Amino acid sequence: MPDRCAESAAGQHPLTRGQQIRCQIKHTLENWFFKTCFPGLLIKKKYSAFQRLRHGDRSALELISGLEEIRQKSLVCDLEYIRHQSGLLDKEVRTLVESLIAFNPLKYALLRNYHRKYAFYADLCLMEDDPETGPPYVLGLDPELSEDLAGGKAAELSFLLGNNDFSVPPGLVITTRAFNLFLKKNRLLPVIRQQLSRLGPDSHDTIHNVSRIIQNRLMEAQTPNELKEQVTAGLHQKGLENTELALRSSAVGEDLQASFAGQFESRLGVSPDGIFQAYKEVAASKYSPHALYYRMSRGFTDSMTPMAVLIMPFIRAKTSGILYTAEHNSPDRASVHMVSGSGEKLAAGAKYQAASRFDKKRRELVQDSHDCPLEPDTLTTVFEIGEKLEELFGVPQDVEWIADGKDRIYILQSRPLRMSEPEKPCRQEDYPESSVLARGQWVSTGRASGKVHKLKDIKSISQIPQNAVLVTDELPPALTLALGRVAAVVAEKGSPACHFASVARESKTTAICSAPGAMSLQDNQIVSIDGDSGLVLDGALFDTRTGPPEPDQPDSPVMKKLSEALRFISPLSLQDPEADDFSIRSCKSLHDIVRYVHEAGVGEMFSLVGRRGLDSYMSKRLDSGIPLVMHVLDVHSGLISSGKSIKTVKMEHVKSRPMRQLFAGLASPAVQWDSSVLHYDWDAYSKSSASFVDVEKSTLFSSYAILDREYLHALLRFGYHFAVLDTVACPRPEHNYIHFSFKGGGGNQQQKFLRIELINLILEHFGFSVRTTADFLEAFFDRKSMEDTGVNLSRLGIVLGKTVLLDMRLETPQQVGSLAEEITEEVNGFFPV
């Protein structure tokens, strides 16, 4: 006998003993009163609670599956979205728990504590620390600067400042703490979090709206006075108070853990008066659509990447360039792309004027463009600086530099050069000349085939079909938004050294640039891209990707948080309702609680009509002629009069239209209820039920249906499979619907997914709209005529019967398509379209 008092104190019981007794008496009296005086009212009251359970159950399972799917596929979304979904799940489970408690407060009140516990643990895993808002707000560039305070770019430039080999413009940094203070003083954090919570998977359309709202709020906000004062003092101290300035982004994570190449904006030639407006513009660029998408795709949270801003004297560039200290396929060569004047267009993938290469072993220029804006000596100096940077950091570097009017070279940025290995050594000669449609330059390695989609407008990115070969004029950073949905990118202009190139390589998306004639390709033309040799080829030569690219951030910070939270959300340890440990105390997750509530809700619904003198409402055993153990509860005209007085009814006693139509399918000759099905599902039932005489227990193990003349709610159990069907079939089409959901089942994860895909294909063929998330499927067929609804119920019956055990046999995705066709054809034979 457990120590009840100690358990109660430790939260194992929700109420004191006195409270328990009072609660028990109240519940017993209330139930006795209703059962004796108003049995119909009691049924209605409990049926209404049951309906709430049913709705909550579906929503909760959908939310759980949604979170599981984000984790399994590493889908791109914001942490705030995950927190929001987790919050919705918490709310749904709370409603479920309260609905169950309404059946029997004493018996189920403890479930509140378990719900509170696991919902809190999930919250705790997704929690982030409050951003730090204390000083310092402004710091001079100093070799000791940390990335936490100064952001990646400023920390790296500060490090270079301590080395005499490099020229870095002097400057200040407005720290990440200042950014956090700016958000706090203007009460922007709640707005930002609320907006970010809208960024779930596939939010390409929403992201523009979210970006606009956040950026507008940032631009309307006031720069805190303490920040203004410190910036002004800092400029004075550096002698920059009357100088034209350049403000550059320096976010945490930028350049170090991820390139964030070109995602944020700079402001050049800023007068001292305009500095705070420019500060807000640079800070707000953190929330541009492509910067948001990039951050999410790398699995960082918003608060992990606060924005610091570098302030430097504006140096008018005679030449600007991007230097790679190693080349694709040739680590002993460095290359540089250059333009005269400012380098914004070069970095933005619009143009370059000249490219040069340098053999690091022979120490000589190997290819010099005719229109190179630099003298050979200066160009050699650029390459030598690159060698020193590579030596200093130990890995090849991607360096942004400028040369002033006196050809002095300044480093603006140096970050690790990200290049993946080519798939295999390849040359343009490997392909027949006749198949080459365009020749360009490598941007990102890999090979892919797909249909051409020409981008007309940067705002139409959301209309790009999945797995298209995106053909574009230039390679602006805004194309980041298309990554994850395209098989490859081809640009007529651009350079391999632009910002988008870095981002494409990080996301492992095949890309080429400088391919004259690419824009002449036709929409929907099937082409193949070899990124390594820079070719656009005719036809489908390579495997076409069948889904989004393999996630490359499965262990990102956001995914780690979600994985932790899912430990308290997802696992289902309550499997067998007949097992001794199918109890509140055995609930280990929110999923367990949902499962427990569903089973207990069904039990309560049936137990209340299975006892003492409520014959008119008693549940009946249905002898349907198929080996499905089922109990039915008639709530209103679901059975004919003669069926109401007997304990076991047959289908001829059933008046419920949707029930008859479902069974027309389930019991049709198309479904072979063979002995293996019997053995798998019902032998276990027979053995278990032999030891129980209690109606509540036996209904817990069987299928059940709640019937009305035009309504059916059924939970169908086939071994470990659970399907829930909720439907109305009446003469008024606007009232008719079929809602069907399915989750779980036997077999391994792959088999479950294949089974879901099979049902999906068949039901879509018959006009259902189907949603699947992980191993959860929901199908809808709404507002159709009574006849159409009825026929689809019968078809659903066949599909259910035929697919019950298939997950044990389905092994490969190829089997799914052919089996779906086979079953669809057979169903058509019985219930033609």
Next chain:
Amino acid sequence: MSNIMVLDDVEDAGAMIKRILERKGHSVAVFTEEQDAIDYVKKQKADIAILDIKLKKMSGVEVLKQIRQARPEIEVLMLTGYPTLETAREAMSHGAREYLVKPIDKNELEEKIQVIVENRSSA
């Protein structure tokens, strides 16, 4: 095995934790009064403290601050039936290592203590 101090204003709750942890070989002292618990820790008698958030005179977080001030190396596991993120954040910012929510699950309690013990021995 570790010396563990449990502070819970309900004696029975402490007794239950004591039973679970003693079966695992730990030495456990249970207190219901805040000052007694603080004095006990100050006398270097505990490696790990389990503190309920809701106490009679002080909050568990206040006790946490005092014992971490006296013994910064002590590991603390907070215990509560009514968790909030704000309290959790505050407790963790003052050095609480773990957070345990009632109803207490025997395996979960053992697991969390085990993690703390392993962290201590690898530190």
